[in-house]
Amino acid sequence: MSILEFKNFKNLLESEIKKSSNVFIIGHNGPDFDSIGACIGLAVLAEHFHKDAYIIVNDKIIRMEPGVKKIIDDNRDQFSFITNEEFLRLKDSKSLLITTDVNKDYLVSVTDYLDEMNSIVIIDHHAEDEHTIKTNKKYITNEASSASEIVSWLLNSFRVKYSEDVANYLLAGICLDTKRFKQNTTSKTHDIAEHLIDKGADIDYVNRLFFEDFESFCRISNLIINGTIIRKYSDDLLSPIQVSFTLNRNQPDVIMAKEDYAKAADKMLTFKGIDASIVLGLVDEGCVQISVRSGKKVNSLKIMEAMSGKCGGTTQMAGGTVYTNDIFKVEEELIEKVRLGISSEEPIIEEPPVIKKKQIKRFNNK
Numbered sequence: 008m009s010i011l012e013f014k015n016f017k018n019l020l021e022s023e024i025k026k027s028s029n030v031f032i033i034g035h036n037g038p039d040f041d042s043i044g045a046c047i048g049l050a051v052l053a054e055h056f057h058k059d060a061y062i063i064v065n066d067k068i069i070r071m072e073p074g075v076k077k078i079i080d081d082n083r084d085q086f087s088f089i090t091n092e093e094f095l096r097l098k099d100s101k102s103l104l105i106t107t108d109v110n111k112d113y114l115v116s117v118t119d120y121l122d123e124m125n126s127i128v129i130i131d132h133h134a135e136d137e138h139t140i141k142t143n144k145k146y147i148t149n150e151a152s153s154a155s156e157i158v159s160w161l162l163n164s165f166r167v168k169y170s171e172d173v174a175n176y177l178l179a180g181i182c183l184d185t186k187r188f189k190q191n192t193t194s195k196t197h198d199i200a201e202h203l204i205d206k207g208a209d210i211d212y213v214n215r216l217f218f219e220d221f222e223s224f225c226r227i228s229n230l231i232i233n234g235t236i237i238r239k240y241s242d243d244l245l246s247p248i249q250v251s252f253t254l255n256r257n258q259p260d261v262i263m264a265k266e267d268y269a270k271a272a273d274k275m276l277t278f279k280g281i282d283a284s285i286v287l288g289l290v291d292e293g294c295v296q297i298s299v300r301s302g303k304k305v306n307s308l309k310i311m312e313a314m315s316g317k318c319g320g321t322t323q324m325a326g327g328t329v330y331t332n333d334i335f336k337v338e339e340e341l342i343e344k345v346r347l348g349i350s351s352e353e354p355i356i357e358e359p360p361v362i363k364k365k366q367i368k369r370f371n372n373k
């Protein structure tokens with residue numbers, strides 16, 4: 008995305024907000040720090056243009072990350088968090104819906120009402136596919152680490168004032184999706200983080216959000232220690248690539264939370280020599296969740312896209328669901344499909360390279 012595209016989008020967003028009667032903001036189901044940070048940032052932006060802003064969080068059924076729940080509960084006076092039912096009551100023919108940290112129709116709680124919306128804007132950093140919500144008003148770029156990073160750019164370039172708390176939530180979003188600046192960052196990510204700290208973000212507060220509880224640490228560590236195998240692959244240039252596969256091999260029918268698998272995949276990628284980590288397990292009867300994490304040599308999304316099931320994500324962080332109870336079969340499929348995510352940046356040379364005359368002369372002289 009060029010600077011021009013960003014400027015054009017900025018103008019479009021401003022006019023869409025100004026034209027609207029009110030603004031609804033929604034992240035993905037099962038909100039994480041990035042999703043909630045970006046939503047809150049956008050609510051600040053909508054209010055900057057004197058519009059009523061509502062953040063839709065319809066997650067009564069889905070287990071919510073305690074840290075995210077705390078942010079929502081701490082901010083009920085500052086921002087309007089609403090359910091799907093309230094959204095249906097409040098929306099009118101001039102309402103604007105902004106989706107952020109999400110672009111797939113099945114990952115938002117208002118899937119059934121998207122067609123009724125007068126205007127939808129998408130602000131996201133995940134790849135698009137055939138399930139991407141139909142709208143031409145979108146800013147989707149994988150050049151940003153996170154939705155929170157894009158929203159921070161927007162707030163800055165509109166010169167919007169925001170509180171220290173909001174700076175914290177945006178920084179938490181960036182920290183989550185970059186594994187605390189260990190991956191997926193550009194100089195722009197660091198610039199914006201510096202800016203958020205200037206605005207009062209407290210790195211200590213953000214760090215504390217990422218403290219894990221001991222029980223969950225034990226659960227995830229057991230899964231990793233007892234269920235991980237490491238396989239060697241080669242890329243086109245024959246440099247070795249190691250991919251870890253983790254699942255509950257002793258009790259494959261044990262159901263765990265989606266976040267546990269994601270955390271296990273995150274953890275596996277922190278070990279030396281692991282280029283990609285894959286964790287799979289049941290989240291429900293007949294429902295296998297897959298989490299893929301990778302460094303630069305492997306494309307997580309390509310692996311997931313080759314699987315038979317729903318998927319989404321970015322090149323370094325992808326996930327999906329396959330509907331079966333046979334987890335070992337899913338693993339077998341993944342072991343094969345990993346090859347599709349591995350390719351060197353150099354093109355494969357199929358014919359012997361043509362040696363130029365000059366070079367031949369030089370060789371002959373030797």
Ligand SMILES: [Mn+2]
Pocket residue numbers: 041042108132153154184
């Ligand atoms: Mn995100």
